[in-house]
Amino acid sequence: MKARFLLPLGLFAALVVLFAVGLGLNPREVPSPLIDKQAPTFTLPQLHAPEASFGSRELTQQPVALVNIWASWCVACRQEHPFLMELAQRGDVPIYGLNYKDERADAIAWLKRHGNPYRVSGHDLDGRVGIDWGVYGVPETFVVDGRGVIRYKHIGPITPQVWREKMEPVVRQLQQGGA
Amino acid sequence: MRIFCLALLLLVATSAVASIGVYEFETPEQEVRFKRLSEELRCLVCQNQSLADSNAELALDLRRQVHTMILAGKSNADIVEFMTERYGDFVLYRPPLRAATVLLWVGPFVLLLLGVVVLGRLVRQRASGTGNDDAQLDVAEQKRLEQILRRRGE
Structure with missing residues (x-):
């Protein structure tokens, strides 16, 4: 007799828990299949110097680097920009930029106005390299190790909290692991 | 005024065509494959739409990618593999059976x-x-x- 009432109640409670967890997840955070894989090879013209190139080779010149996908039309990029500037000033980890589907002049003007935290930015005008990197929403930031393997990907603007809790531990570990 | 309206209408008409994107194929069979594929691949920006339904920039780019791959003679399996390598199973409306x-x-x-x-x-x-x-x-x-x-x- 008791079980007859307890069973639906139990099922209901299980559903509530399931939905609560499901609603708490962010559907925009699609796990990237690129994690722990070799970063896609690419060669792009540099944003500031179109005749020079920027490619995967530059990413393996240090034990760890950040690759930030950005665009002047991207609102959330502006939001994370001050923090990228701060990171660049600290100089712990080199930041490379991938300027995604942007007009060169717009991108350069944007960096002039807000500051340029990037060592180099590649200019991906048609977004083809972005597709190889599985980019679907700017800004996105990849942590790439010295062998050119993607170790972490963050979708959306980097906040100090995201940096402290998610990205910095990965970066530190790679830096301590030696080249 | 009439000319102005006409100009406006013409402008709207061309931009509509541009956003849908007209693709040309060598064979009708290729076109069928293109349609099937863009209905089965999911747009990652507007997550409840397929590539065919979506007008997001990324969907446009991915449709163009599918188109060039079809013209290059790639099979459907090749194209699906290309997409999942980059975007994961999430890009498929019919994900493969896995754990x-x-x-x-x-x-x-x-x-x-x-x-x-x-x-x-x-x-x-x-x-x-x-x-x-x-x-x-x-x-x-x-x-x-x-x-x-x-x-x-x-």
């Missing part, structure tokens, strides 16, 4: 089975009359029922 997706594929049938079992048990209980003691009256209730009936009969 992580078993619940997705089997879940509805498990629920259906559960429903059938529960329904079957309920029906059997009703039919056999056991289990619903509520319908049976105990002695006191029976007496009260008789009382009421007698009063009515008076």
